[in-house]
Amino acid sequence: MDLLLTSAPLLARGAATTIYLSVVAILLATALGLVLALVQLYGGILLRIVVEVYLYLVRGVPLLVLLFAMYYALPYAGIALEPLAGGIAVISLYFAAFMTEVFRGAVLSVPAGQWDAGRAIGLTTPRILADIVFRQALRVAAPPFVNTCIMVVKGTSLVSIIGLADLTYVGKAIVERTLAPFEIFGVVALAYLALCLVLSRLGRRLETRLNYVH
Amino acid sequence: MSVDLGFITRIAPTLAQGLATTVALAIPAIVLSALWAIPVVAGLMARSRLVGRITADYVELVRNTPVLVQMFFIFFGSGVLGFPLSGFVSALLALVLQNGAYVAEIYRGGIRSIAQRQAEAGVALGLTKRKTFAIVVLPQAIRKVIPSLSNQGILIIKDTSLAATISVAELTFQARLLADRTAAVFEIFFTLALFYLALTAIFAGAMRLVERRVRIA
Numbered sequence: 001m002d003l004l005l006t007s008a009p010l011l012a013r014g015a016a017t018t019i020y021l022s023v024v025a026i027l028l029a030t031a032l033g034l035v036l037a038l039v040q041l042y043g044g045i046l047l048r049i050v051v052e053v054y055l056y057l058v059r060g061v062p063l064l065v066l067l068f069a070m071y072y073a074l075p076y077a078g079i080a081l082e083p084l085a086g087g088i089a090v091i092s093l094y095f096a097a098f099m100t101e102v103f104r105g106a107v108l109s110v111p112a113g114q115w116d117a118g119r120a121i122g123l124t125t126p127r128i129l130a131d132i133v134f135r136q137a138l139r140v141a142a143p144p145f146v147n148t149c150i151m152v153v154k155g156t157s158l159v160s161i162i163g164l165a166d167l168t169y170v171g172k173a174i175v176e177r178t179l180a181p182f183e184i185f186g187v188v189a190l191a192y193l194a195l196c197l198v199l200s201r202l203g204r205r206l207e208t209r210l211n212y213v214h
Numbered sequence: 215m216s217v218d219l220g221f222i223t224r225i226a227p228t229l230a231q232g233l234a235t236t237v238a239l240a241i242p243a244i245v246l247s248a249l250w251a252i253p254v255v256a257g258l259m260a261r262s263r264l265v266g267r268i269t270a271d272y273v274e275l276v277r278n279t280p281v282l283v284q285m286f287f288i289f290f291g292s293g294v295l296g297f298p299l300s301g302f303v304s305a306l307l308a309l310v311l312q313n314g315a316y317v318a319e320i321y322r323g324g325i326r327s328i329a330q331r332q333a334e335a336g337v338a339l340g341l342t343k344r345k346t347f348a349i350v351v352l353p354q355a356i357r358k359v360i361p362s363l364s365n366q367g368i369l370i371i372k373d374t375s376l377a378a379t380i381s382v383a384e385l386t387f388q389a390r391l392l393a394d395r396t397a398a399v400f401e402i403f404f405t406l407a408l409f410y411l412a413l414t415a416i417f418a419g420a421m422r423l424v425e426r427r428v429r430i431a
Contacts, residue, residue, distance in 0.1 A: 056411075060372075064378070068393070069406075073403045161379055189283050189284070
């Protein structure tokens with residue numbers, strides 16, 4: 001108990017880093033994911049191929065490998081990123097691929113008949129997209145979007161390996177000095193659980209809002 | 215900066231050793247996750263509310279905590295308890311505990327998507343509930359979940375890289391050692407990425423073969 005009390009401020013600081021990383025990475029991944037999904041759906045063939053290759057690479061290579069590549073290899077290319085900025089960049093780029101699939105799948109799930117209906121009542125393509133397709137796609141996208149956000153929060157734990165003092169890093173550092181892995185990693189796990197549960201609670205509220213029928 | 219192809223052929227043997235360990239970790243992790251998910255999905259769909267509650271809590275817990283923290287918990291925790299597990303076993307356990315929960319949800323989705331009308335049809339034919347499940351629902355559900363299983367398997371293959379952090383000498387671990395010793399890190403990580411791409415592509419291809427094999431014409 002004493003140990004947990006003395007470790008609490010350190011763990012709290014680690015949690016703050018984890019939350020900061022998660023929020024920034026979720027925002028960036030969502031924005032990039034939206035853009036990439038739109039490119040995939042409505043972009044030219046060349047752009048689509050570029051995005052497809054990008055998605056393929058990210059799907060097949062572990063996040064840890066990408067983090068190491070950023071950490072070890074980029075400086076040789078003359079790009080030296082701060083660990084924090086680099087971590088955020090890699091995590092955002094990685095999960096942007098997952099977000100792309102979420103948004104693309106959601107838009108494609110809207111039946112083609114909805115397009116015909118929009119045209120039949122004389123709407124222009126942008127209006128059909130905004131008022132009919134995207135509005136319905138959002139409802140479909142909400143649950144997998146929340147799942148991906150949870151994956152981002154869990155994924156941020158990997159920055160501990162490149163030396164960023166997030167929750168996992170702080171937990172491991174304390175365990176190495178105190179040899180109390182159950183207490184410390186238990187608390188760390190519970191902190192992640194709490195973060196993710198808050199996210200899924202928010203997600204459920206978002207879903208009920210989106211499912212509200214005018 | 216130029217990419218040195220000769221160098222890649224020199225590091226390939228070291229990486230190949232790591233590859234062997236990665237495969238030796240990934241295969242049991244995938245197979246055991248698929249097997250462990252069977253009792254988990256049985257628990258999730260159990261009639262007993264207590265069993266359902268406990269299983270659901272387990273699934274929530276492991277799905278909402280990073281697999282890296284679970285690995286550390288098992289690896290460092292087992293040492294303190296007096297029966298130190300190797301990094302390999304700790305990583306395998308963590309991967310199976312986490313992915314078993316994900317796969318159980320996949321199974322549940324598959325069973326749910328078949329169950330209602332097909333089960334009614336089975337009962338209408340005079341089959342018992344058990345028989346309906348075994349010969350009507352299950353064969354269709356298995357076919358339905360193969361693409362999702364394939365995706366989960368790819369995630370497992372990628373997550374085996376985390377074992378590097380508890381000093382399992384798999385692919386990423388070997389690559390990092392090489393990167394610490396040489397200046398040609400670009401070539402190392404390029405090759406490393408290719409190895410993972412090849413692994414996941416082979417696995418995805420194999421799963422597509424299975425899918426085609428069991429498809430009903």
